[in-house]
Amino acid sequence: MRIVADKDVCVGAGQCVLTDPETFDQSEDDGTVILLAEHPGDEQKAREAVHVCPSQALSIEA
Template sequence: MRIVADKDLCVGAGQCVLTDPQVFDQSDEDGTVVVLVERPTDLEKAREAVHICPSGALSLVEE
């Protein structure tokens, strides 16, 4: 599975970074999500980040 982030939907709340800072970061320019690891090994944390994203900017895609 891989993480897909829609930066147009992202509001920069940072919940993803708080959930898994090894996978997510925020842009210094506008605070939107930056995916550091597109295919995370800890899918539980990735699913949690997708679930709690307030804008729905994150999704998990099966390949």
């Protein structure tokens, strides 16, 4: 499983960071997503983070 983050779509809501802080962080400049791990250790948390993203900036590739 691989996570893909589209920074152009991200609105900086931070839901991904709250859901899975080991995989996601936020830029201090504009609040957009920073991907800490393309291949997350906890796939369930990463899937939940993708699901709760309000701008749909996150996706999963097999």
